[in-house]
Amino acid sequence: MKLAVNEIVVAVNGIQIVNEISLCVRRGQFVGIIGPNGCGKSTLLKSIYKVIKPKRGTVFLDNVDVMKVRPKTVFQKMAVVGQFNDMNFDFTVLEMVLMGRTPHKQLLESDRKEDYTIVHEALQKVDLLDYADRSYSTLSGGEKQRVILARAIAQQPELLVLDEPTNHLDIKYQLQLLSAVKSLKIGTLAALHDLSLAALYCDVLYAVKDGEVVANGTPEQVLTKDMVRHVYNIDCEIYNNPVNGRLAFAFHPNGDCSREGSCNK
Numbered sequence: 001m002k003l004a005v006n007e008i009v010v011a012v013n014g015i016q017i018v019n020e021i022s023l024c025v026r027r028g029q030f031v032g033i034i035g036p037n038g039c040g041k042s043t044l045l046k047s048i049y050k051v052i053k054p055k056r057g058t059v060f061l062d063n064v065d066v067m068k069v070r071p072k073t074v075f076q077k078m079a080v081v082g083q084f085n086d087m088n089f090d091f092t093v094l095e096m097v098l099m100g101r102t103p104h105k106q107l108l109e110s111d112r113k114e115d116y117t118i119v120h121e122a123l124q125k126v127d128l129l130d131y132a133d134r135s136y137s138t139l140s141g142g143e144k145q146r147v148i149l150a151r152a153i154a155q156q157p158e159l160l161v162l163d164e165p166t167n168h169l170d171i172k173y174q175l176q177l178l179s180a181v182k183s184l185k186i187g188t189l190a191a192l193h194d195l196s197l198a199a200l201y202c203d204v205l206y207a208v209k210d211g212e213v214v215a216n217g218t219p220e221q222v223l224t225k226d227m228v229r230h231v232y233n234i235d236c237e238i239y240n241n242p243v244n245g246r247l248a249f250a251f252h253p254n255g256d257c258s259r260e261g262s263c264n265k
């Protein structure tokens with residue numbers, strides 16, 4: 001499996017939101033996209049999973065031209081966990097996760113025993129097996145997020161696209177969700193806000209500012225004080241986390257670089 005995104009340009013009302021972004025995800029790689037609010041992460045991801053048609057550029061999943069083929073062909077290989085997961089109709093948790101099987105079925109084909117086994121395993125992975133009969137609409141934001149991940153897992157994708165997947169989750173479930181994703185050993189592309197989690201889970205990072213990639217490489221190459229200041233306009237100290245040995249971040253209070261005297265110490 002290889003996702004190849006080449007020079008994607010997305011413009012809305014004449015304003016360029018994504019500016020010639022290229023990136024690559026290979027089998028087993030966890031690739032993170034970091035950058036401040038509004039820098040274009042979701043817009044880029046939406047153009048990769050066919051919700052937005054870019055003005056220019058290509059997205060290939062192996063030899064499949066994502067822009068040109070029908071959605072079913074794409075979603076047999078790609079699963080998505082978006083940022084907002086509310087539904088207009090109510091379903092049980094089991095029904096929600098069963099929907100992950102849809103790209104693998106013919107029209108009106110009924111669910112088979114094998115589908116239920118896959119769904120049970122997916123619910124187990126996100127620690128929600130006991131919730132199978134609960135109504136989705138009654139779940140907390142974090143529980144909904146985990147159901148949507150279970151649905152994506154049940155899809156048995158080769159590539160998982162996640163838009164801020166740890167939104168709504170407490171720290172235990174942030175770690176559980178990212179560990180569950182990592183254990184799938186498939187290609188993953190995730191927009192992430194938490195730099196420590198990005199350092200802990202990602203093999204490769206792309207830092208985005210104003211719709212452009214300004215740095216890419218391993219977390220150690222990308223997550224520098226200069227990058228954080230340039231991209232987020234804030235000062236920080238970076239150290240090795242004594243628990244996991246990965247990079248950790250301490251941000252300066254009042255560390256907005258635009259404030260007088262707060263930067264360049």
Ligand SMILES: Nc1ncnc2c1ncn2[C@@H]1O[C@H](COP(=O)(O)OP(=O)(O)OP(=O)(O)O)[C@@H](O)[C@H]1O
Nearest residue numbers: 012013017035036037038039040041042043044191
């Ligand atoms: N359909 C649209 N019409 C107008 N502006 C849009 C549209 N879609 C996105 N934008 C703007 O494009 C910019 C990038 O939005 P996007 O959601 O991609 O950012 P993001 O990096 O995912 O942000 P966040 O971290 O806050 O989720 C924002 O300023 C947003 O307001």
